[in-house]
Amino acid sequence: MNYSETEGYIHIPFCAKKCSYCDFLSFSCGRKQQHQYVDALIKEIRSRSAENMDYKMRSVFLGGGTPSLLEYGSVKKIMKSMYDNYDIMQDAEITIEANPSTLDERKLEEYLNSGINRISVGCQSIDDDQLKILGRLHDSEGFFKTIDIIKKSGFKNISVDLMSGLPDQSVSGWKETLSVIAELKVQHISAYSLIIEEGTEFHKIEDKLNLPDESELSLMYQSKGDVLCKYGFKQYEISNYSMPGFESRHNMGYWQGVRYEGFGLGAASYEDHTRYSNTSDFDDYIINSDDKNRIRRDIIHLTDEECYSEFMILGLRLVNGISETEFSERFNVSLDQIYGNVIKKHLNQGTLVRADNRIFIPEKYLFVSNQILTDFI
Amino acid sequence: MSTFDKSHIRNFCIIAHIDHGKSTLADRIIEMTGLLTQREMQDQILDNMDLERERGITIKAQAVRTVYKAKNGEEYILNMIDTPGHVDFNYEVSRSLAACDGAILVVDAAQGIEAQTLGNLYLALDHDLEVFPVINKVDLPSAEPERVINEIEDVIGIEAQDAPQISAKTGLNVDQVLEAIVEKIPAPSGDEDSPLQALIFDSVYDSYKGVIISCRVMNGKVKKGTKIKMMATGAVEEVVEVGYFGAGQMIPCDELSAGMVGYITASIKNVSLTSVGDTVTDNDRPCEEPLPGYKKVNPMVYCGLYPADGAHYQDLRDALEKLKLNDASLFYEPETSVALGFGFRCGFLGLLHLEIIQERLEREYNLDLITTAPSVIYKVHKTDGTVFDLTNPTNLPDASQIEYMEEPIVKAEIMVTTDFIGPIMQLCQERRGQYLGTEYIEQTRAVLKYILPLNEIIYDFFDALKSRSKGYASFDYELEGYQRSSLVKLDILVNKEEVDALSFIVFEGSAYDRGRRMCEKLKEEIPRQLFEIPIQAAIGSKIIARETVRALRKDVLAKCYGGDITRKKKLLEKQKEGKKRMRSIGNVEIPQKAFLSVLKLDES
Numbered sequence: 001m002n003y004s005e006t007e008g009y010i011h012i013p014f015c016a017k018k019c020s021y022c023d024f025l026s027f028s029c030g031r032k033q034q035h036q037y038v039d040a041l042i043k044e045i046r047s048r049s050a051e052n053m054d055y056k057m058r059s060v061f062l063g064g065g066t067p068s069l070l071e072y073g074s075v076k077k078i079m080k081s082m083y084d085n086y087d088i089m090q091d092a093e094i095t096i097e098a099n100p101s102t103l104d105e106r107k108l109e110e111y112l113n114s115g116i117n118r119i120s121v122g123c124q125s126i127d128d129d130q131l132k133i134l135g136r137l138h139d140s141e142g143f144f145k146t147i148d149i150i151k152k153s154g155f156k157n158i159s160v161d162l163m164s165g166l167p168d169q170s171v172s173g174w175k176e177t178l179s180v181i182a183e184l185k186v187q188h189i190s191a192y193s194l195i196i197e198e199g200t201e202f203h204k205i206e207d208k209l210n211l212p213d214e215s216e217l218s219l220m221y222q223s224k225g226d227v228l229c230k231y232g233f234k235q236y237e238i239s240n241y242s243m244p245g246f247e248s249r250h251n252m253g254y255w256q257g258v259r260y261e262g263f264g265l266g267a268a269s270y271e272d273h274t275r276y277s278n279t280s281d282f283d284d285y286i287i288n289s290d291d292k293n294r295i296r297r298d299i300i301h302l303t304d305e306e307c308y309s310e311f312m313i314l315g316l317r318l319v320n321g322i323s324e325t326e327f328s329e330r331f332n333v334s335l336d337q338i339y340g341n342v343i344k345k346h347l348n349q350g351t352l353v354r355a356d357n358r359i360f361i362p363e364k365y366l367f368v369s370n371q372i373l374t375d376f377i
Numbered sequence: 378m379s380t381f382d383k384s385h386i387r388n389f390c391i392i393a394h395i396d397h398g399k400s401t402l403a404d405r406i407i408e409m410t411g412l413l414t415q416r417e418m419q420d421q422i423l424d425n426m427d428l429e430r431e432r433g434i435t436i437k438a439q440a441v442r443t444v445y446k447a448k449n450g451e452e453y454i455l456n457m458i459d460t461p462g463h464v465d466f467n468y469e470v471s472r473s474l475a476a477c478d479g480a481i482l483v484v485d486a487a488q489g490i491e492a493q494t495l496g497n498l499y500l501a502l503d504h505d506l507e508v509f510p511v512i513n514k515v516d517l518p519s520a521e522p523e524r525v526i527n528e529i530e531d532v533i534g535i536e537a538q539d540a541p542q543i544s545a546k547t548g549l550n551v552d553q554v555l556e557a558i559v560e561k562i563p564a565p566s567g568d569e570d571s572p573l574q575a576l577i578f579d580s581v582y583d584s585y586k587g588v589i590i591s592c593r594v595m596n597g598k599v600k601k602g603t604k605i606k607m608m609a610t611g612a613v614e615e616v617v618e619v620g621y622f623g624a625g626q627m628i629p630c631d632e633l634s635a636g637m638v639g640y641i642t643a644s645i646k647n648v649s650l651t652s653v654g655d656t657v658t659d660n661d662r663p664c665e666e667p668l669p670g671y672k673k674v675n676p677m678v679y680c681g682l683y684p685a686d687g688a689h690y691q692d693l694r695d696a697l698e699k700l701k702l703n704d705a706s707l708f709y710e711p712e713t714s715v716a717l718g719f720g721f722r723c724g725f726l727g728l729l730h731l732e733i734i735q736e737r738l739e740r741e742y743n744l745d746l747i748t749t750a751p752s753v754i755y756k757v758h759k760t761d762g763t764v765f766d767l768t769n770p771t772n773l774p775d776a777s778q779i780e781y782m783e784e785p786i787v788k789a790e791i792m793v794t795t796d797f798i799g800p801i802m803q804l805c806q807e808r809r810g811q812y813l814g815t816e817y818i819e820q821t822r823a824v825l826k827y828i829l830p831l832n833e834i835i836y837d838f839f840d841a842l843k844s845r846s847k848g849y850a851s852f853d854y855e856l857e858g859y860q861r862s863s864l865v866k867l868d869i870l871v872n873k874e875e876v877d878a879l880s881f882i883v884f885e886g887s888a889y890d891r892g893r894r895m896c897e898k899l900k901e902e903i904p905r906q907l908f909e910i911p912i913q914a915a916i917g918s919k920i921i922a923r924e925t926v927r928a929l930r931k932d933v934l935a936k937c938y939g940g941d942i943t944r945k946k947k948l949l950e951k952q953k954e955g956k957k958r959m960r961s962i963g964n965v966e967i968p969q970k971a972f973l974s975v976l977k978l979d980e981s
Contacts, residue, residue, distance in 0.1 A: 314942065
């Protein structure tokens with residue numbers, strides 16, 4: 001781990017329409033607001049440059065919302081400002097999230113010209129009925145077309161988001177979906193089990209949804225690995241699979257405790273034992289985006305114990321777990337000194353494995369990992 | 378004081394079935410004799426523990442003195458002694474009654490005579506008290522005073538035609554009760570010049586004054602400086618203060634003489650030296666005989682009490698010590714459980730007493746407790762000829778060392794309307810009752826008499842009785858003795874490990890059923906975990922029931938990225954909080970609730 005590295009996250013809170021399951025900070029907006037926002041974002045990016053003088057940026061992630069919804073030229077402006085103000089590494093992973101049917105050749109060319117080298121497409125499902133229930137604006141055809149033009153444009157690192165545990169979804173249907181996506185020869189698949197969050201459309205109608213039961217969910221989870229492995233994918237995190245070498249570097253950073261800078265409305269940052277978020281109030285952000293004292297909210301200073309705990313609960317999400325050496329180097333105390341008893345208990349019952357100086361949760365327990373993680377809190 | 382001679386004192390109590398309005402009538406009497414203005418009254422002044430007020434029961438005996446100006450123009454001292462209202466405290470009741478010369482029998486105008494009405498009445502008659510009835514709650518729409526009057530005359534055989542028909546709640550006709558007290562209850566007898574003989578009917582510990590003895594002076598007198606001796610315990614102390622009880626306060630006076638009710642303080646440090654029922658005499662001029670009726674009260678029901686958080690063991694010890702200062706019938710000694718850690722085996726007079734102590738520990742001392750299944754005291758006759766009292770199931774020796782076992786039995790009277798005789802008899806049958814007979818009180822009401830094993834009634838008998846009789850049955854019992862019985866120890870194994878805190882002694886014939894229900898209940902209460910958890914009930918090495926808690930199959934935070942680490946961590950913290958309230962047995966986490974739920978097996 002190189003401690004002079006940082007990651008950059010840029011939040012684009014706009015969506016054409018809110019999906020039924022989404023509890024992220026996103027909403028639809030007009031052109032004027034978009035312009036205001038991009039300007040405010042660039043102001044913030046510029047204003048935080050000084051505090052990042054000593055850091056190299058190893059990844060940038062434009063997330064949302066739907067960044068691909070931004071009109072022509074905006075992404076380029078944002079990325080230019082990033083390159084102008086931060087020391088972005090040569091081999092940095094630079095991702096943009098996109099929704100099917102929001103992209104065209106011109107946008108894709110703009111992204112490539114802006115330094116973006118990875119694109120993450122929100123597919124969720126290839127069943128049109130399910131897509132409707134989810135409140136998505138695209139259909140499966142739109143998705144396949146989108147993948148097609150992305151490939152043609154020259155992107156070499158494509159990720160697809162999928163969801164399991166959807167209303168009316170069957171285990172066999174889910175397996176079919178996985179195969180179809182894997183055959184598209186994309187490099188990365190994030191496959192999430194649906195969580196019904198408070199405040200979402202789904203939460204209001206949860207009783208009426210025909211959701212798979214726990215044993216089906218468990219089978220769906222298992223089948224992810226079974227199907228995707230056949231196509232050469234490897235699981236590297238609870239919900240993430242990739243072809244070798246295509247693990248998302250940016251997301252790995254979150255789980256490995258790398259410093260990150262979040263730009264934009266509601267974006268979270270983590271540096272030097274401190275985590276905070278920007279304001280979620282749009283007008284507030286537009287006016288004050290270049291004044292960190294005005295927009296920072298929920299500033300949490302982590303104690304040493306909380307840092308140990310986060311190191312474990314985030315690191316153990318990864319299939320190869322955490323490095324004991326890294327723990328002791330980072331915290332100047334050995335892992336056993338802090339968690340000896342808990343680790344021993346789990347090693348004894350086979351719910352943790354220790355090998356090559358690393359500790360990890362065996363694959364078959366990842367889907368019940370909370371039971372293990374809570375012992376590290 | 379001196380203006381009153383004995384002929385102007387009335388010592389009485391109020392007896393009633395629970396909820397028939399005893400405490401409310403006491404309040405009205407206090408209010409109407411001007412001891413407190415209405416504004417000063419807090420409802421039910423005698424029940425001064427929160428718990429008593431909430432549950433509407435009286436736990437400890439209390440006395441209050443008021444002065445009443447009768448219609449004949451003369452003033453009378455009324456000493457009202459409130460008696461506990463539950464079978465667990467029968468002995469205390471009997472001592473309070475012994476301190477009185479008469480009793481008011483309160484009967485609810487709608488409900489009529491109930492089991493406790495009779496139980497308490499017979500106790501009063503045993504003490505030769507003059508009893509007169511009062512019909513309460515005549516203001517209720519469902520009141521049938523005439524029917525109740527006839528019932529009293531038929532069943533009890535006391536004259537009731539001119540019984541005051543009152544509403545203690547509104548104060549209606551309570552003046553008639555006051556007059557009846559003066560007219561019908563005899564003035565105390567006794568000789569002021571004989572050696573001191575005073576009956577202790579209550580004692581409480583006060584951190585400033587030491588033990589405050591509530592007593593009725595039968596003969597002689599006592600004042601500051603008297604060297605008193607407690608005849609049963611032998612304790613000798615010099616009196617610091619004597620006095621009587623105003624409403625909620627103690628009023629010192631010069632002396633207490635024969636016929637009077639009041640208190641004595643003598644810098645006594647422990648209520649166990651001043652047992653209820655003991656006789657106080659003058660050490661320098663002792664009486665020849667103690668007053669009759671004293672007995673040492675022994676616990677009947679035992680259970681383990683453990684702090685939910687092992688770190689609070691010392692706090693629990695301190696709290697028990699303090700409660701014990703005031704409750705000689707509470708017993709406790711340290712014990713250790715593999716499942717629950719350090720705690721105490723505690724003995725109680727009955728299940729209500731247990732619940733009261735438990736609630737006081739939780740409320741007044743802010744302790745979070747785990748209680749093990751209550752157990753009666755079994756007599757274990759070993760093959761080597763020795764006998765010992767078993768209060769903790771864990772201590773039962775191996776079956777090969779046991780010749781036979783005995784269990785305590787009670788004689789129970791259940792009063793019920795005839796419609797429900799069938800279901801109630803069936804209940805008693807299920808609880809291994811031996812039917813003794815039925816007595817009809819009137820055409821529609823009967824008293825069923827049964828011998829029942831105590832361990833069949835300590836859990837939930839009362840609830841079952843209420844539910845099977847739609848609330849119409851009432852119940853009273855007294856300990857009858859011991860009876861030989863086929864008893865076994867039922868053990869519960871969670872993930873193949875015995876959980877000592879869940880073991881209990883049960884009648885062999887009920888073991889299978891109880892074991893099965895216990896496993897079912899635990900299955901509901903133990904959350905699914907990483908592994909499949911077998912729950913088994915066993916007698917010795919024989920498994921008699923089994924349930925399985927299936928392994929958890931999904932418990933995961935599917936997404937966790939930079940923006941929601943804080944929130945996701947909170948979810949895990951919340952989950953962790955739940956885990957903290959669990960006990961680890963081997964690999965398995967058992968929630969506290971599981972230990973408690975098995976106490977209430979029959980509710981589901």
